[in-house]
Amino acid sequence: MSAPTTERAGSGATGRGEPILQVRGLQKHFPIKGGGLIKRTVGAVQAVDGIDLDLYPGEVLGLVGESGCGKSTTGRAILNLQPATGGSVVFQGREIVGLNRKQMRPLRRDIQLVFQDPYASLNPRLPVFDIVAEPLVIHGLTKNNEELRSRVRELVETVGLNPEHTNRYPAEFSGGQRQRIGIARALALQPKVLVLDEPVSALDVSIQAGVINLLEDLKNRLGLSYLFIAHDLSVVRHISDRVAVMYLGRIIEIAERDELFDRPAHPYTQALLSAIPLPDPRRERARQRIIISGDVPSPANPPSGCRFRTRCQKFANVLTDAQREKCVTDDPALADRGAGHLNACHYAEVQSVL
């Protein structure tokens, strides 16, 4: 909240005013129980381990990473659906971490979540009308049935569905349409921030494009801010203003969208971008691909020093033993090391890989 921290986490986001959502040192550790009859905590899965994020009004902040990197947990901890074990989340000047359910309720109007799986996130026994009306009823936002009906109708139209079909059940809709229903429900309370957790990953490409366009239009029209969590970097490049890359519970690089995609400085970001196959045979076959070995280490026992070093191609092939020493012992902080944006690599070097 002080000037220096804002500058630190919000690099490249100057001129956007005050952040609407400010995350500092967010930590979510899941205890590992063990020890026979009497359960003792023997360790912790460090799913999210100290991340800083700023979300500005009207901004789309992309949060990318591979499975198990903690991106979904981050989203849930921000919404207090899984209480954070440390750090702070400030929404419009109000601390969220530590609030109980009752205290959270008024804030839920302003921050809503859209889930990944449009098949699992809608109650199959409720018609679409009831699904979309539920938040309005719970929060008592409509005075009478007449108002409720017209409001649901508006919402359903907003997401491009036919309001005549609200008496149908989720099973009668296709995946893209269900995701639109989920979005309509999230919009019901006129939120300011949407946390979108892989909102298009379950959809086919031709349908996915429609939902992405809808999200872009809604953001522009309603002045929403999105925390857009996804593993698909093509989608993230398309929709985001800024992008944060996560690895093993940490943010390892954050920058303006084109800066991150065109001038990545962290070896993990470079490997991630280079691994994406391009739908263009000539370019795809001419590319030099950086292949990183192995899989993500267990977040219960992350490597010492730099968490990426066990898979890092730079650590394995480029650095001298003396340089490696620093990676093993010294945990790199998120800082600008001459790349023009924040990254967490001692030996960060801008390299274009696309």
Place this chain on the structure above:
Amino acid sequence: MSTNGATAVSSTGTLNRGRTQSLAGFDAAAPLLQVTDLNVRFPTEDGMVHAVRGVDYTLRSGEVLGIVGESGSGKSVTSLAVMGLLPSNARVTGSVLYRGQELLGQNDRSMSRVRGKGVSMIFQDPMTSLDPVYKVGAQIEETLRTHDKSLSSKAAETRAVELLELVGIPNAGERVDSYPHEFSGGMRQRVVIAIAMANQPEVIIADEPTTALDVTVQAQILEVLQTALQETGAAMVMITHDLGVVAGIADRVLVMYAGRPVEIGSVEDIYYEPRMPYTLGLLGSLPRVDAPTRERLTPILGAPPSLVNMPPGCPFAPRCPLHIDECDAAEPPLFQVGAGHDAACIRTEQVARAHGHATEVFSDTATDAALAGDALPADLALGAGGGETTAGDAPPPDQTEPAAGVPDSGTVISTHRGTKDGDRA
């Protein structure tokens, strides 16, 4: 493979996915696998689901054929039919010739001699394709000894370790005694690939082999698949919905829609000269990670048709921006539009002209139109509905009747109640 560039040094070497070596054994005269008029029907409560409606393709030795399509397009069912792995209620007709030998209608016993030895398969989910109660080594050895009864258990074990090394499993000598749950997803898929290549098959059918994996692991697995192809000299049918993966690995591409091939051609034909509006729309709807500017995406409106009681005419017509009345008369066959390039469309000339303008052709009327309505307060009313339909003689996208009093709700409505084919439109 390529030389290590100064910029792309990696612990396992760099990968150039141009498949020049494998083309050496290309023999156009002798197709390995010839699928002719393959039809698969499933009886359901709602009627007969015609999941695969006349698939023809030829796979030549050393070739990689990519089959792309969305969920429910019949790409997986096609390959399961080729392998004889469909449930017994499936009605399969047509012909599948492997080296001139008919595979359809063979009993399970004789198919078992072909499966794994002649034609082997890699499935999407490595956890369900491995048996959790057997060590991975035992599962590889079983594959080897099934097809070579004379192989001693010692020799089988040695070969299993070799295969695990080949697919890049570190400490293969020890890991051969591990159970599948002790491996990560990527490592399991390597084991599955080792099993698929164990008997030097001539054809490998890979059904979404990297879909369940993270992108960095996908890159590793694609590299392993290249190795497997080079080691075995096998031809491959690569089934995927990922147009990026196909662009890197395939020599020829078959695009499927509603259970039928709608376009087939060389990888360059399909990506640079598409002649079927569906292919054009599919490529136009992809967000590109290498795109410098943020262009609006162009979705294909509507949803794939239900495969129960399909109406006559082109199945893509209701979603097609180039739709004319003749399209509804009869389903177009594959027309030759170039050397080795066929498309199932009567308006391929218009598609050729529309190429490069997919954005205008597939304007996203539905979304914009819906947004133009004053749905919410504080409405800043984005550009009016309609988008720009400027493509030459292309009529605007097909739209269903807007409901009375509704400001054009567009075509994004449920058009296929009660479909059982699990499309994810």
